[in-house]
Amino acid sequence: MPELPEVTALASFLDEHLAGAEVTKLQIGAFFALKTAEPPYTALTGRIVDSVWCRGKFVVISTVPDRQEDGPEDSRSNGNERLHLMFHLAKAGWVHYYDELPQTKLKSGKVLIDARVGFRKDGRELGFDLTEAGTWKRLAIYVVRSPEDVPAVAELGPEPLDSAFDLETFSKLLTHRQQIKGVLRNQKMIAGIGNAYSDEILHVAKLSPFALASSLEPEEVERLYAALRATLMDAIREASGKPPSELKDSKRSSMRVHGRTGEACPVCGDTVQEVSFSDSSLQYCPTCQTGGKLLADRRTSKFLK
Template sequence: MPELPEVTALAAYLDGRLRGARIERAIFPSIHALKTADPPFSTLVGRRVESVGRRGKFVVLGTGPGEGGAKSPEDDGAGRLSVVVHLALGGWVRVSDKLPEPTLPRGKGYVAARLGFERDGEVTGIDLTESGTWKRLAVFIVRELDDVPAIADLGPEPLEPEFTLETFRALLNHRQQIKGLLRNQKVIAGIGNAYSDEILHAAKLSPFAIASTLSDEETERLYESMRSILQGAIEDDLGHPPEELKDEKRRNMRVHRRTGEACPVCGDTIREVTFSDSALQYCPTCQTGGKILADRTTSKFLK
């Protein structure tokens, strides 16, 4: 799943390409991807892109009325509408230099939505694609970001200046494993399975450590690791087009999806714990004092 660094870089790329563009087409080949009905998606045509940004793992495309574009009477005073996209596990963005057609050519795979833009005579087509069996990519068209329930419930952004060590320390008052807490979007926005593995490895902490039991030194180490890992990943990702961001993410991972490889810090073998719908990776020497964590999956017993 795209996480804070990739979504930041993706939003920055789209902002550079789309800011000021007029929306020419809005097509939903798979209407179930659209999670809102009011305002209708047809309202987008004719509007201008004011910005493309990020909140948590969501891409937020902000629009305002454009010249010749219809302004819905339900719009707020500023006439602003936002297109909010959650890419989920298998979603991504495909960019082209032509306006999209209502129907897809064969072989293009599953497309949840198609948007077309024009700016100074140059056109851009955006396809929101999704791989895998489960289709969870979601698009919301809203007047206020908090009209998206998952955004209204998001915790603070971990790289904002106001997210201090003391702010972070207050969030750890939970009898919850630290791996799960880092991934909990209601506690901290934007961190998922991959970067929580990387953060915990850098902080030399077990993913099963209980958040409320961390010492002051461990808490500070975790806080600094979180900010440095995320900021470093953003710096690596910025400037890359969407088709390169997934490979860039994989290339920079030290432990995530590196099961069986040598830890780049100590040389020990990276281990894995699998669950019903996910897996985590860790280094025993760096994180658990050499202890091999129990693999709690039941799949081994069903073979």
């Protein structure tokens, strides 16, 4: 699943290429992916891309009316005139960007393309497709007047790299008897971190994924906070400037423990271990994170004593 670093890089890439472009089309190939009906998705046609940004794992394409049609007043100052095209790529969704957009028309139910978005900029027709692999179709597309109109966005916790997200703010999230892995992944507590980067953050912090948040010592909380910030900032730097087609491979290649079961830990050389759940898994290093103890498969047993 794309997480904060990849979504940040993707939004930055799209902003660079699409800011100032006119929206020429939004074709829906899988209508179950479109989660909103008002305003209609056709209302985007003819509008101008003001900016592309992200909130958590959501990409937000903000548009304003064509000022040539609506007069000289800068419509960016009027929030009521904005429309936002938003999408969440879920577990297996992705963006395929085109410098020259294919002109074929999507046929609903006949293709693997959930949506095609076209733009005109500097006389060129460009755009991207939203696609989703696998049998579980969870990619979601929204057209809204405010990002907060999407309930999942309204409920998001703070952005972990925001200047306001300081150590004190982070510490206040760690008061429950919840495993720290779950806290990091909980979008209502912290936006944008998923399964992969929570593994990476905990490895850098040298903490067990099953440690209870409320049991962490002050020094461990400080270490975890520093690991969170450093891991995400390093990942954003690694992903920055790359086109969408390279972001998945870049993410995989930069992982220390996530997705590397059976390989050597890059820090201590111990073998990276895995814990399997019904629909996911986590990876960790016993030497670095659990004092050499193995964590049991959570589908059948609890933490090994």
